[in-house]
Structures are given as C-alpha cells and as structure tokens.
Amino acid sequence: MTKITDSPTRFAVPRLTYRVWNVWRRNLDVFMKTIRVNFFPSLIEPILYLLALGLGLGGFVQPIEGMPYVNFIAPALVAISIMYGSFFECTYASFVRMYFQKTFDAIIATPVSVEEVIAGELVWGATRAAINSTTVLAVIAAFGLVSSPLFLLVPLLAFLGGLLFSSIAMCFTAIAPNIDFFNYPAFLFVTPMFLLSGTFFPLSTLPSFVQTAAQVFLPLTHVVNLSRGLILGNVEASMLLGLVWIMAATFVFFVLSINLMKKRLIR
Amino acid sequence: MMGEHKKTVVAVAGLLWSIAAVFKQPRAVISEGRGMFSSEVLIKARGLTKKFGNFTAVNRIDFEVNKGECVGFLGPNGAGKTTTVRMIYCFLPLTEGELAVGGMSVTAQAREIKRIIGVAPQEDNLDPDFTVVKNLLVYARYFDIQKAEAEKRAVELLRFFQLEEKRDVVISELSTGMKRRLILARALINEPQILLLDEPTTGLDPQARRTVWEGVRALRRRGVTIILTTHYMDEAASLCDRLLIMDNSRIIEQGAPVELVKRHVGEDVLEMDNDENLLRALKKEFPSARFEVFGDRVHVFTDQPHGVFENFLAKFPSKNVTIRNANLEDVFLKLTGKGLRD
Numbered sequence: 001m002t003k004i005t006d007s008p009t010r011f012a013v014p015r016l017t018y019r020v021w022n023v024w025r026r027n028l029d030v031f032m033k034t035i036r037v038n039f040f041p042s043l044i045e046p047i048l049y050l051l052a053l054g055l056g057l058g059g060f061v062q063p064i065e066g067m068p069y070v071n072f073i074a075p076a077l078v079a080i081s082i083m084y085g086s087f088f089e090c091t092y093a094s095f096v097r098m099y100f101q102k103t104f105d106a107i108i109a110t111p112v113s114v115e116e117v118i119a120g121e122l123v124w125g126a127t128r129a130a131i132n133s134t135t136v137l138a139v140i141a142a143f144g145l146v147s148s149p150l151f152l153l154v155p156l157l158a159f160l161g162g163l164l165f166s167s168i169a170m171c172f173t174a175i176a177p178n179i180d181f182f183n184y185p186a187f188l189f190v191t192p193m194f195l196l197s198g199t200f201f202p203l204s205t206l207p208s209f210v211q212t213a214a215q216v217f218l219p220l221t222h223v224v225n226l227s228r229g230l231i232l233g234n235v236e237a238s239m240l241l242g243l244v245w246i247m248a249a250t251f252v253f254f255v256l257s258i259n260l261m262k263k264r265l266i267r
Numbered sequence: 268m269m270g271e272h273k274k275t276v277v278a279v280a281g282l283l284w285s286i287a288a289v290f291k292q293p294r295a296v297i298s299e300g301r302g303m304f305s306s307e308v309l310i311k312a313r314g315l316t317k318k319f320g321n322f323t324a325v326n327r328i329d330f331e332v333n334k335g336e337c338v339g340f341l342g343p344n345g346a347g348k349t350t351t352v353r354m355i356y357c358f359l360p361l362t363e364g365e366l367a368v369g370g371m372s373v374t375a376q377a378r379e380i381k382r383i384i385g386v387a388p389q390e391d392n393l394d395p396d397f398t399v400v401k402n403l404l405v406y407a408r409y410f411d412i413q414k415a416e417a418e419k420r421a422v423e424l425l426r427f428f429q430l431e432e433k434r435d436v437v438i439s440e441l442s443t444g445m446k447r448r449l450i451l452a453r454a455l456i457n458e459p460q461i462l463l464l465d466e467p468t469t470g471l472d473p474q475a476r477r478t479v480w481e482g483v484r485a486l487r488r489r490g491v492t493i494i495l496t497t498h499y500m501d502e503a504a505s506l507c508d509r510l511l512i513m514d515n516s517r518i519i520e521q522g523a524p525v526e527l528v529k530r531h532v533g534e535d536v537l538e539m540d541n542d543e544n545l546l547r548a549l550k551k552e553f554p555s556a557r558f559e560v561f562g563d564r565v566h567v568f569t570d571q572p573h574g575v576f577e578n579f580l581a582k583f584p585s586k587n588v589t590i591r592n593a594n595l596e597d598v599f600l601k602l603t604g605k606g607l608r609d
Contacts, residue, residue: 025408026405026408029401030397033397101394103392106394109381109384110457111382113377149521207513
C-alpha cells in the first residue's frame with residue numbers, strides 16, 4: 001500500500017503564481033460594486049477625529065514636539081486607517097467568505113491553490129489599507145496638515161503595513177472557531193495598538209518598559225513613526241529600523257498565516 | 268391548442284440548438300455515441316484510503332471510470348461517497364493509496380487535474396456577492412478563460428440551463444432549483460472532460476430534479492464523463508451506466524443498474540401483510556425465496572422468472588398483496604441493511 005509521505009499541510013514557504021491576482025480581482029469586483037457604502041463612511045471618520053480630537057481636545061493640549069496637537073495626530077490617523085482597513089478585512093470579512101459563503105471552497109476546486117486563495121486575501125487586505133489610508137491622507141491634506149512631498153510614499157507604506165496587519169489577522173482567522181472569537185484580537189490587540197502606539201501622545205511619555213513593549217509587540221508603533229516621518233518630512237535614520245522590523249514581521253506572518261490556513265482548510 | 272404546441276416545438280428546438288452550441292467536444296467523442304465507451308481509463312483508484320483522525324471515511328477502495336461513462340456512487344449517508352469525490356477533484360488529500368485522473372496523480376498534478384474537471388458540490392457555494400452571470404464570469408477567471416470567451420460561454424450556459432431571465436439577479440433571490448442549475452452551469456464553464464456531481468438533486472422538487480436530469484443526460488450524450496453521488500435510486504437507475512455501491516467506507520458491489528437488480532433481487536417482488544398462514548404457504552412453495560420484514564409488511568424475493576407469484580396467488584387468493592418489479596431500492600436495502608444512518 002502506498003503511504004502518502006509528503007503531507008500537503010507540511011509547513012513550507014508557499015509557492016505562488018499570478019493566480020493570486022484572480023482572487024484579488026474577485027474582492028476588488030465586490031468592492032467596486034459596493035463602493036458607495038464602503039467609501040463614504042471611511043471619509044467621514046477621519047474628519048470626525050480631526051474635529052473632535054485635533055481641534056476640540058487639541059485646544060487644551062500644549063504643542064507636542066513644537067507642533068499643534070492636530071498636526072501631531074493627523075499622520076497617526078492615516079496609520080490607524082491602515083491597521084483597521086486590513087485587520088478587519090482579513091478577520092471578519094475573510095471569515096465570512098471562508099466559513100459562511102464557502103467562497104474559498106469554490107475557488108479551490110479550480111486551478112487556483114489554497115495558498116493562492118489566502119495570498120490573494122492578504123494582498124487584498126493590503127489594498128484595502130492603501131485605499132482607506134489614501135482617503136484619510138486626502139482629508140488631512142485638505143485640512144492643510146501635510147507638510148512634505150514625501151507623503152506620496154504613504155500608499156506604499158500603507159500597502160506594506162497593510163500586508164503585515166492582514167497576515168496577523170489571517171492567523172487569527174485560521175484559528176477562529178466562530179466569528180465572535182475576533183472580539184479577542186479586536187480588544188486585546190487592535191485597541192491597545194490604537195491607543196498605545198504613539199498615536200495620540202508621544203510614546204516617550206510612557207514608562208520605558210512600556211515603550212520597549214510597544215516597539216517590540218505593537219506593529220502600529222512603527223507604522224505611525226513612518227507615517228509621521230513621511231507626512232511631516234522629518235525622516236530619521238531610526239525609522240529605517242522600523243521599516244526593517246515591518247518587512248521582517250510581514251514575511252514571517254505572511255508565511256505563517258498561509259500555513260495555518262492550509263492546516264484549517266486541508267483536512 | 269395549436270399555439271401551445273408550436274411554443275413547445277420552438278422551446279424544444281431552442282434547447283436542442285443550445286445543447287449543440289454549448290460544447291465544442293472533439294468530433295470523435297460525439298460520434299462515439301452512448302453506451303460505446305472508449306476503453307480509455309480516465310480515473311483509476313487503487314487502495315484509495317482517507318482517514319480523518321481515527322475515523323476511516325474511505326477504506327482501501329479500487330475503482331475505474333472510463334471515458335464517456337456516467338458512474339454513480341450510491342450509498343447511505345456517511346458511506347464515503349462525498350469523500351471519494353472530493354479526493355478526485357483534489358480537495359481532500361489521500362491518506363493512502365493511489366488515485367490518477369486523466370493519467371495524472373492527484374498528489375503531484377492537482378492544478379492540471381482541476382483544469383479538466385468541473386465540480387458541482389453538494390452545498391451551495393455560489394458567490395452571494397455577485398449576480399448570476401457575474402458568478403460565471405468570476406469563476407471563468409479562476410480558469411484563466413479570456414473575458415470575451417467567458418462571456419460567450421456564460422450566455423450559452425445560462426440559455427442551456429434556462430437561467431437567461433435571471434442573468435442579472437443576485438444569488439439570494441434564486442430558488443433552490445435555480446441555484447442548483449447555476450452550480451451546474453458554473454461547473455461547465457471550463458468545458459470539463461470530467462463532471463463531478465455531488466448529490467445534484469438533493470432537496471429539489473420533482474420538476475427541478477427532472478430539469479437537472481435532462482441537463483445531465485444531454486451532457487452525457489456529448490461525451491462528458493460524469494461521476495455523481497446520490498442516495499436516490501431512481502436517479503441512479505435512470506442516469507448511470509454503472510453504479511458503485513458504497514457502505515461503511517468500502518465499495519461493496521458494482522455493476523449496471525439492471526444487472527444489479529437481476530443479480531441480487533431477481534425479477535419480481537411480492538409485498539404482503541405479515542400473515543403467518545400465507546407466509547407458511549409461501550415458504551413451502553418457494554423454498555429458495557428470501558423473506559424480509561419491513562415493519563408490518565413482508566417482502567418476498569425470488570430469483571425465478573416473471574409470473575411465479577401470479578400462479579401462487581391464483582391458488583392462495585389474499586388481500587393486501589402486491590406484485591411489483593424488483594428495483595434498485597431492493598438491492599440497496601439488501602446490501603446496506605435497514606438500520607438508520609446519519
């Protein structure tokens with residue numbers, strides 16, 4: 001009797017082809033169809049933040065690093081939109097496609113492989129991050145809060161950061177027994193990042209061990225730093241380290257999430 | 268009356284025309300005709316085994332499917348039919364054994380195999396985010412079919428499955444039968460050599476079932492190799508050239524439907540109330556007959572030719588007795604037992 005020795009769920013760096021884009025295109029088609037409900041809310045949100053926190057709360061806050069509070073938080077809002085766009089796409093939305101709609105099962109019956117389906121989802125999550133953050137960027141630019149031509153690189157940062165958050169999100173999706181499970185990463189991972197990644201106040205005001213923890217465990221910290229550097233034009237050498245951190249983590253979680261999903265989907 | 272008749276003719280002609288248009292099968296296959304399969308083996312399984320943890324869903328089965336054949340996997344729930352089909356389209360990896368499709372190994376050449384297979388799964392996995400036609404177009408893209416070609420095929424398939432009017436309707440507004448037909452249409456978008464139908468008519472009303480059957484027959488005439496799973500006897504008997512009966516993860520019997528009936532249950536079946544006197548007389552008259560009790564009815568099977576029960580009844584007239592042709596259901600119940608399955 002032939003024993004199958006080469007397990008199809010063996011951990012491996014996925015081999016991907018152009019078919020990843022066929023999966024990506026499916027999600028883009030759905031997005032374009034529903035662009036009105038997808039687009040306008042994401043336009044309103046940053047305006048509200050700018051009004052409430054930047055102008056409202058900002059009136060009581062002394063200038064940070066020599067700039068008005070609203071200028072300080074504007075690049076953070078861009079970074080937050082990168083995180084939200086990709087994280088929620090690859091948790092709730094991917095889970096719905098996988099679990100309720102059986103969309104992945106349908107695609108896997110075609111020449112597209114499991115790995116390519118997941119990679120397509122991840123790249124789409126990154127694309128959502130780029131779309132969302134570009135919208136926010138346009139809003140803060142309209143408020144006159146962009147001060148460097150380097151802002152043109154923000155969509156690239158968004159795509160890279162988005163790919164990281166998508167990959168982390170997909171790891172949770174791979175182990176989620178049901179959709180309510182996402183409350184855990186949403187409250188225990190995303191919310192802490194939202195508040196503690198140097199978004200609404202400089203990290204330096206926190207105890208040093210919290211600073212270190214934020215830099216090691218909260219990817220948003222690096223994304224916020226880079227976003228601020230590009231939008232305000234004060235790029236520092238230390239930011240390169242953040243970029244390397246993001247790229248390394250993206251590779252690790254990209255490979256990990258695809259392998260975890262393979263384990264879940266191939267039985 | 269005349270108008271009605273004319274309409275039917277037009278509809279039938281239209282259907283035939285569209286059937287002709289749908290598949291550009293190689294001429295050789297078409298001229299082969301029904302019942303004359305080329306001896307080319309398209310699917311070959313040896314010692315095929317699938318385990319989920321400690322549970323063995325498919326246990327060392329061997330089978331072959333020839334080009335142009337319509338083969339049915341028949342069996343109670345949990346027999347291993349769906350698992351087998353899922354291994355054929357490379358959805359489930361094998362635990363042990365060998366499985367070749369079109370001469371290619373499912374473990375090594377999954378992508379090439381999936382290119383020549385069309386799959387209509389049991390559950391509805393149509394894309395609810397799209398309309399009917401968009402479902403076909405998006406699916407075509409996964410097969411790298413060019414847009415213009417995909418649109419042409421989509422139009423033909425929608426016509427073939429009588430879904431033209433629903434072209435721009437979202438999936439949630441379709442009836443179960445329409446969804447089923449769309450799943451079939453989707454399975455054909457890549458013009459597959461092999462079509463896998465996993466319980467194609469479960470949950471459909473009789474009209475919708477017939478429509479699906481007509482489609483399957485038309486495809487069979489075009490030379491498409493079809494594998495289907497079912498637990499409907501009428502479906503198995505009327506669609507399949509050959510049946511593989513599965514139970515408890517194994518193939519326990521195979522053959523043409525008529526042949527199986529003849530082999531296992533003979534020609535006639537006598538059904539009667541569980542009446543001891545009558546039963547005693549029957550047992551005396553037909554010592555080799557098989558008696559099966561189903562609730563308060565007894566089924567009597569004999570391998571003797573037509574007419575033997577009539578002679579008996581002439582001698583022992585009794586009420587509530589029916590004589591009928593033996594059928595596949597008798598075979599099925601004989602082979603797989605009467606216990607309930609889940």
